[in-house]
């Protein structure tokens with residue numbers, strides 16, 4: 001079905017009676033109408049088109065006289081697209097089911113016989129609510145990670161990265177973000193999503209390194225009821241959950257080989273099969289991957305598939321480490337100072353020694369490390385001044401020689417002097433130093449002084 005340009009609302013009608021379906025179709029002249037007469041078609045339409053509003057006849061085949069199938073379809077719709085406004089349509093005397101459906105999460109119910117005005121009023125109201133909720137979600141999301149607005153940078157290196165992100169964002173090309181830990185890979189993946197036509201849909205992130213291998217498959221692809229012990233109900237995976245939006249596969253270099261094959265197939269055909277299932281499900285998702293590892297090394301030793309590498313890296317964006325971004329560390333430090341002072345409710349400033357330490361340090365943990373150090377220093381600060389030592393960086397300790405080294409130096413000097421005065425007579429030197437002869441021998445050996 002194509003969307004006429006003037007119609008940007010869509011609705012799914014789930015109704016097994018063709019006559020009634022036709023009648024209902026004409027109730028929604030301003031909508032693009034998708035239709036389904038049974039459970040499979042209904043769920044397929046939901047996955048493909050994500051209609052914000054659905055009317056669902058509870059009596060569906062194979063047992064149209066009963067509400068069981070309808071109730072099951074309702075919970076499946078709500079588990080894979082919980083934001084959908086489902087209006088259940090019931091026959092006379094099925095009020096009990098209607099109330100149960102609302103309890104389960106249906107938006108409203110409507111009792112046959114059909115009255116076009118009433119039904120279209122209920123649907124319009126549901127659509128408006130859905131629109132409002134969607135706008136709220138979008139605003140909340142863009143406040144947290146608005147396009148490139150959450151990204152602080154002043155270096156030419158990052159200006160180059162931002163230019164690339166702005167060009168690649170609106171396209172559908174698969175993008176690989178390469179950068180060390182904490183350099184902002186997820187932040188940039190969100191920026192790519194926010195710049196794309198998918199911005200109003202979900203951005204779903206999954207860290208392939210953080211989930212045990214045996215759980216990762218079901219996490220990504222979902223599972224059918226009974227697929228394994230504990231699989232009590234059919235559960236969609238992250239890929240399905242991200243339908244229409246963007247899936248961010250972080251640490252893709254840690255994806256086990258058998259899942260690399262499954263992801264590759266998904267990228268080639270846009271089809272997934274849930275764990276324990278047979279049905280092939282079409283899912284429209286944009287994939288963005290990231291890693292801190294050198295994938296060509298992994299390809300060489302057979303731990304990463306070369307064909308998958310080329311699939312996920314139509315465009316590769318290299319994110320420089322913080323120490324390679326001229327001037328960024330201090331700009332970011334001031335940004336985090338402002339953010340966390342506001343959040344914690346304190347007023348703090350970085351003194352000269354702190355600014356110098358921030359600029360000199362190489363930040364192995366990159367922006368995340370800098371953020372944590374500043375946050376900690378604000379929390380611990382007593383007088384509103386943040387000095388180099390408050391940042392607890394390895395190089396920011398005051399210039400003090402170690403006590404052990406001072407002691408050792410003094411000991412050596414005393415030994416040399418005593419041996420000199422006693423004309424290298426060990427027993428005399430031992431007396432002068434007030435130690436036994438064996439102790440003096442040990443000390444002389446320790447300091448490499450010949451007697």
Ligand SMILES: Nc1ncnc2c1ncn2[C@@H]1O[C@H](COP(=O)(O)OP(=O)(O)OP(=O)(O)O)[C@@H](O)[C@H]1O
Nearest residue numbers: 150151152153180181182183184185186187367368
């Ligand atoms: N340029 C930036 N401006 C402002 N904040 C940033 C910037 N880059 C990163 N951050 C912040 O630094 C933290 C780490 O960023 P992010 O999680 O995107 O890094 P990552 O590379 O995905 O990390 P990991 O390698 O651990 O997955 C986040 O709190 C993020 O908001």
